[in-house]
Amino acid sequence: VLTRRSVALIGLGNVGRSLLQVLRSQAPLVRERYGCEFRIVGAGDSGGAAVSQAGLDPAVALAAKARGASVASIAAGAFPGMSAVELVRRLPARTIVLESTPVDLRTGQPGLDVCREALGRELDVVLANKGPLALAYAELAALSDLGRAGAPALRFSACVGGALPTIHLGVRDLAGSRILRAEAVLNGTTQGILRMMEAGGSYAEALAEMQRRGLAETDPTLDVEGWDAANKVVILANAVLRQPTRLADVAVEGITRLTAEELRAATARGERVVLLCLAERAGDGYRLSVRPTALPLDHPLARMGGDEMGIVYYTDISGRLSMTTRETDPVPTAAAMLRDLIEIATS
Amino acid sequence: VLTRRSVALIGLGNVGRSLLQVLRSQAPLVRERYGCEFRIVGAGDSGGAAVSQAGLDPAVALAAKARGASVASIAAGAFPGMSAVELVRRLPARTIVLESTPVDLRTGQPGLDVCREALGRELDVVLANKGPLALAYAELAALSDLGRAGAPALRFSACVGGALPTIHLGVRDLAGSRILRAEAVLNGTTQGILRMMEAGGSYAEALAEMQRRGLAETDPTLDVEGWDAANKVVILANAVLRQPTRLADVAVEGITRLTAEELRAATARGERVVLLCLAERAGDGYRLSVRPTALPLDHPLARMGGDEMGIVYYTDISGRLSMTTRETDPVPTAAAMLRDLIEIATS
Numbered sequence: 001v002l003t004r005r006s007v008a009l010i011g012l013g014n015v016g017r018s019l020l021q022v023l024r025s026q027a028p029l030v031r032e033r034y035g036c037e038f039r040i041v042g043a044g045d046s047g048g049a050a051v052s053q054a055g056l057d058p059a060v061a062l063a064a065k066a067r068g069a070s071v072a073s074i075a076a077g078a079f080p081g082m083s084a085v086e087l088v089r090r091l092p093a094r095t096i097v098l099e100s101t102p103v104d105l106r107t108g109q110p111g112l113d114v115c116r117e118a119l120g121r122e123l124d125v126v127l128a129n130k131g132p133l134a135l136a137y138a139e140l141a142a143l144s145d146l147g148r149a150g151a152p153a154l155r156f157s158a159c160v161g162g163a164l165p166t167i168h169l170g171v172r173d174l175a176g177s178r179i180l181r182a183e184a185v186l187n188g189t190t191q192g193i194l195r196m197m198e199a200g201g202s203y204a205e206a207l208a209e210m211q212r213r214g215l216a217e218t219d220p221t222l223d224v225e226g227w228d229a230a231n232k233v234v235i236l237a238n239a240v241l242r243q244p245t246r247l248a249d250v251a252v253e254g255i256t257r258l259t260a261e262e263l264r265a266a267t268a269r270g271e272r273v274v275l276l277c278l279a280e281r282a283g284d285g286y287r288l289s290v291r292p293t294a295l296p297l298d299h300p301l302a303r304m305g306g307d308e309m310g311i312v313y314y315t316d317i318s319g320r321l322s323m324t325t326r327e328t329d330p331v332p333t334a335a336a337m338l339r340d341l342i343e344i345a346t347s
Numbered sequence: 348v349l350t351r352r353s354v355a356l357i358g359l360g361n362v363g364r365s366l367l368q369v370l371r372s373q374a375p376l377v378r379e380r381y382g383c384e385f386r387i388v389g390a391g392d393s394g395g396a397a398v399s400q401a402g403l404d405p406a407v408a409l410a411a412k413a414r415g416a417s418v419a420s421i422a423a424g425a426f427p428g429m430s431a432v433e434l435v436r437r438l439p440a441r442t443i444v445l446e447s448t449p450v451d452l453r454t455g456q457p458g459l460d461v462c463r464e465a466l467g468r469e470l471d472v473v474l475a476n477k478g479p480l481a482l483a484y485a486e487l488a489a490l491s492d493l494g495r496a497g498a499p500a501l502r503f504s505a506c507v508g509g510a511l512p513t514i515h516l517g518v519r520d521l522a523g524s525r526i527l528r529a530e531a532v533l534n535g536t537t538q539g540i541l542r543m544m545e546a547g548g549s550y551a552e553a554l555a556e557m558q559r560r561g562l563a564e565t566d567p568t569l570d571v572e573g574w575d576a577a578n579k580v581v582i583l584a585n586a587v588l589r590q591p592t593r594l595a596d597v598a599v600e601g602i603t604r605l606t607a608e609e610l611r612a613a614t615a616r617g618e619r620v621v622l623l624c625l626a627e628r629a630g631d632g633y634r635l636s637v638r639p640t641a642l643p644l645d646h647p648l649a650r651m652g653g654d655e656m657g658i659v660y661y662t663d664i665s666g667r668l669s670m671t672t673r674e675t676d677p678v679p680t681a682a683a684m685l686r687d688l689i690e691i692a693t694s
Contacts, residue, residue, distance in 0.1 A: 026524075168515075
């Protein structure tokens with residue numbers, strides 16, 4: 001029996017385009033192994049939207065993006081200027097919304113309204129955009145199956161470490177265990193910069209090199225000041241540690257004041273500096289922080305290269321579980337959206 | 348709403364006794380967080396069985412085991428000499444069977460018949476014993492929800508690496524991805540011996556030290572000849588790689604012929620020898636092996652200490668995912684049985 005589900009892609013930046021690729025490349029596997037077929041009935045970017053009951057061809061959408069055009073330029077059902085929320089309003093019932101618009105830490109928009117509109121319409125949502133969850137976790141949980149059985153699904157395993165299943169490990173694989181402490185390196189840009197500075201070179205040189213490789217944004221503030229990592233801590237604290245948490249609850253310090261000398265001095269001491277996300281028990285809850293931290297070289301997160309992210313859970317009955325991922329492009333983040341999509345479609 | 352489920356523990360060796368402890372220590376957490384309450388209505392060991400509709404007290408069962416007595420000696424409903432299969436026949440409907448009898452690689456008994464009897468009676472089963480799956484994966488899958496929707500559940504996340512969620516990572520978190528290669532260190536005894544030999548000392552000395560610490564069996568053959576690891580490869584191949592596999596399909600070589608000199612020579616070359624479980628693509632399937640293998644020091648599995656196990660999945664779209672666990676006693680294996688139990692009770 002084949003399960004046919006309509007999907008809509010909101011946001012066609014690096015992750016959204018990778019998701020188009022992945023939906024295309026994995027279609028035969030997804031059909032054969034999980035009995036699912038996904039039809040793209042809508043796609044939206046900053047230039048507008050395209051809708052098609054018959055299904056948009058991912059190759060055509062990718063070609064439009066490759067020539068710098070909006071998806072609203074592709075023939076069938078093009079709506080230049082249509083907003084993301086408007087697109088969600090027009091989607092057929094039971095469409096699964098795949099959201100990967102850019103992170104906005106002040107307003108969470110347009111992702112937040114996309115989530116509200118979709119969940120309000122009883123549409124399942126898969127998020128790669130951390131903004132809505134970091135700003136409004138409790139509200140979105142209450143609108144979805146996170147808070148209420150039978151409500152539409154909200155999945156976001158791509159939000160905290162790409163393909164690294166930080167959320168699933170904490171929620172599912174540690175079911176029945178208490179988490180005593182969690183440590184993680186969840187920002188690729190700063191990890192790359194720090195490992196580069198260690199090898200020689202200043203912060204500015206390392207940042208420039210990461211930008212040249214497309215691994216750091218032109219405005220790298222969110223990454224290097226620790227806000228991207230802090231967002232992920234907020235989601236992890238809400239979803240895994242079950243502690244209602246907002247961005248203001250996380251103590252945040254970035255890497256911009258670190259010098260190459262400090263990093264090399266750490267190496268000489270047998271340590272390595274990472275931008276550490278930390279949740280440590282304090283009273284009945286967890287104290288949360290993001291800050292540069294020197295780890296002994298035999299620590300699982302000190303062993304990682306510049307293209308790795310990782311997490312360590314210290315537990316009461318499940319020992320110490322460590323997990324790392326090596327990802328060099330946004331495809332694994334799109335793969336995480338696909339796993340959420342398959343889970344929704346098959347459950 | 349509280350979900351009340353009856354459970355029965357078959358096998359009260361190290362893992363079974365740890366499970367008694369864990370069911371006791373985590374009961375408040377399990378009630379509060381998952382809304383589940385488990386009542387132990389049966390327990391069996393090599394001396395017989397105890398059954399009680401009202402529920403056996405885990406503390407009483409543990410005390411009996413601590414004084415070297417069979418669980419069949421505890422007051423209420425004691426049946427000295429009752430076999431495991433007979434116990435399963437007497438369990439109330441909807442009891443969840445928690446199986447941790449010793450591994451028998453020739454017959455799979457008594458675990459195999461426990462599984463057949465329980466699944467035949469529509470009872471859900473959680474396994475820590477690898478034998479039944481290694482010998483009869485296809486048969487047990489066909490009797491359970493692995494092969495047929497609506498059939499009783501069969502879960503075994505404790506079988507391949509204790510609390511390390513090797514199976515869940517491969518099946519759930521890599522849904523939609525193709526596994527190109529899997530590498531793992533899944534036998535704690537050999538990992539401990541190899542790391543000890545590296546530090547100096549012969550194979551015999553390292554083995555004796557591991558036995559003294561209770562980390563190697565008196566007869567260590569299954570571990571040091573690679574059969575325990577091969578069992579886990581068989582389960583992983585069937586469950587994660589979807590390749591029908593028997594023990595004879597795995598090329599197996601143990602560690603007994605390695606010398607401390609060879610290990611130190613590897614170190615000098617910048618390598619480290621582990622007993623590697625390997626699945627590599629070959630034609631349409633995977634070629635499977637367990638053998639001592641020198642890995643470069645920056646390999647995730649070369650970074651592990653003597654008390655760690657780990658797995659690395661190389662994938663088409665999810666990058667490279669590595670996971671390691673540090674476990675120093677059987678409690679994490681019992682914790683893995685608890686996570687399976689919670690999953691069954693809450694789904």
